[in-house]
Amino acid sequence: MPGIVYFDLETQRSFTDVGGASNKDKMGMSVGVTYSTETGQYHIFGEDQAEDLVNQLIKADLVVGYNHIGFDYGVLQAYTLYDLVDQTINCDMLVDVEEVLGHRLKLDSIASATLKAKKTADGLEALKWWQKYKKTGDIEHMMNIAEYCCFDVKVTKEVYEYGVKHGHLKYEDRGGNELEVEVNWNKS
16 A cells, blocks of 8 residues: 655756746756655655656655645656646645635745744755755765755645644744644545
């Protein structure tokens, strides 16, 4: 039984580098990370292992991510002939939250209120690490990207599990007030 696969990836290039959000397929994957409930392990994929990443996602009973349908799949689509959205069963937490609230929230906003956890870096930092890696070949920069991406997958997993258990997530509004958004992920 393949179970749930939690998923995130980091890119080699920014929207600016590729001419805008409509060109996600040109951004390139630097690192992809999954956590599989089947194996109980994190799996780190470099660009040359994108096919293995795609295969894991397609075989999953459920792929859980945060904006993975709108962003990550668009990047990963460049590495496969599969239509990732059609070939996978997904819970994109951003889509669900936006549907209820009528606006988007950053994963960090939810994680900090729900889990009292902050992201360790951001996508722009990961892009800088990628550039340093390309320039120097120093694997430490790739390790920084992988560690950051693993932490995002861990946060994604813990936010999802909290939502399943409690039926809501917490977030702070612009005024700093802690609010809740209902989620219906407990489908068992």
